[in-house]
Amino acid sequence: MATERVLVPIEQSVTLRRTVGYAVESALDSAGAVELHFVAAVTNDERTPTGRRAVEDAEGLLDRVRAWVDEDGGESMTVETAAIGTDRYLFSPRDYADTIVEYVHETGIDRVILDPEYRPGASAPMLRPIEHRLDEQDIAYEEAPVERRTRRAQFVTGGGASRFLALFLVSVGFYLVLGDPTYWFDLVTGAVTGLIVALTLSHVTFPKPPQAVRSTLRTLRFFVVYVPYLLYEIVKANLQVAAVILRPSMPIEPRMTRVRVAVPGGLPLTSLANSITLTPGTLTVRADDQELIIHALIPDAREGLFAGGLERGIRFVFFGRSATSIASPEERGDTEIIRGEES
Template sequence: MSGERLLVPVSETETLRQTVEYAVSRALEDGTGTVRFVFVHAPDAERGEVPTSELERDVDSAEELLDRAGIWAEEDAGEHEDMLTVETTQVGLNRYLFSPEDVANALDGEVLDHDLDGVILDPEYDPGIGAPLVRPLANELDTLGVPYETAPVTRQARRGPLLTRSSPLRVGSVFVLSLAFYMLLAADPFYWFEWVTGLIAATVVAVAMSRVTFSRDPTTSTIGRLLRHIVYVPYLLWEIIKANIVVSAVILHPKMPIEPRLTRVRPAVWGSLPITVLANSITLTPGTLTVRVSGDSLIVHTLVPAARDDLFDGGLERGVRYVFYGREAMAIPSPRERGDTENLQPPDDSTENTDGRKGDSQTNGNAESTGTTEANQEDDQ
């Protein structure tokens, strides 16, 4: 990889300083060079509801980190400072980056748009998408054909990726929730001994779990999501009951008319927690099973056409959007209406599109995603 114009993704790690030093040395190997530092913003399920001031603080924190990396780069250039060009940018504020594939595509776009020679990766780099990133990111860069190398730092940082800073508000919130849950399960919530043991248990849980329960201090919007979640639970139970009846009827039918299919759905929810809630809700509903989360898509196995229709109509998706984003988000069209559904496993003798109609046969049973229902309809024609 040529070392003249390099892209360096940055995040708050203990190895960032050494990564910057290595990137500068690589950029100046052949004389003048450019180092472009990029901060990739992680998806935030709360972004639509947090105050604008908090969003501004996120941007300010990113700018502070980028400025720090730029200062380090100028220091490392030393007497060759006039031969080094330092650039900074932020991506992910106006689009959703969910997976290593999305992050790799964003970095590839930066490389192409600014005519860069390659990427230098911090071995501890993680923009905060909820999973260790460097190895999967490197694989995705390989797939895209983007030259990269990992900075050879001399010391690996000791990290606790699940831990965040605690605060009195987080401790208090965990304490209240734990106590409420304990008293809900108590045999006699009016007995003084239950309150004593409940207070002790809630204190222990609050002290032990406050650093892993919340990624930020709870706000009024957090309370709103909690209340909407309470409304969502009965709805989910009702969907489970309906699905149980449908699947039971199919099993008891003399011909047992099951039609198992693998399907792909691209849900209109953003953030690791909403995706997890939706995937688990689908799995809890008989007749559907979330097999894999692939990027921002769900691979779901459906047992009967009714379960597939319910999945494509997006009832559970609307419920999850209501919990995390509020009533207004329920107006988004269903996955079927958006064209974000596909049957990956059509019958052997015909192709069944997302509207349940039969079309021409395909040679490959596991069809690749067309991305839109309209594309499937064009194939049928």
């Protein structure tokens, strides 16, 4: 009897351990021989510390999967593990799905078992793109019938007063931006709304106590200075993109660019990523550990990224004027074009 080859794509998830257990149990219950393949799809970021760490994490996870197989009684079972996709840059869910389908064809996989929480390199579930590709190729698959644990957010403790005040100020400020800060009714309703939001959500909004009030007010003051600069960059980028579109030759040069920024993670990195996305001609695809993957439509947009104007602006907001003296990404050598597209 021919050996059945079963593929299980893996990524760290709340249901991975039980998915591996189900795959081993199915193999043990099978009447014939079964060869289990566990693969981790990893995008080609090996030239950066983040990418190398991702590959190392994938290899460590594959080692753990082998240990789980042994724990579940599959010591004598044929098990193959591999990190796939490292020879290319995986961008969209479709790219990950294509990589898995290629492995299926290369190794003669008969059946695929899917972890219901499988989502490599993405925040959205991956099952639908993979299911579509498997259906297109007439590849048999099933979703592991495992129970999903309820994800409970841990309530933060400590810094109650600072959390309350920070959320109150942010809520009132946002309310007045949408309303009229000169109208007494909006001032009163904004204060009431901010009070309700702070009372009900201040203990779950911040993962750690916010900075002292003085520091927070300084950041808000610097942010007010940053907004006109951001608007200027948005208007300038609009004109640059419009000029390119109106030219008969349309010299559009789409490029995927990796930029290592001198901005820490958390709110500063998120603010920079969103500022770049707000600027026409650029789109932040991924923000992770001080590294941004950005799609730039035209050369001027790409040169602006390398010059680091928005990066300096964000450093000014969160760390003051002295932080603007840091060299630009281009001067630091922290830029790289990782994929080009034909226009």
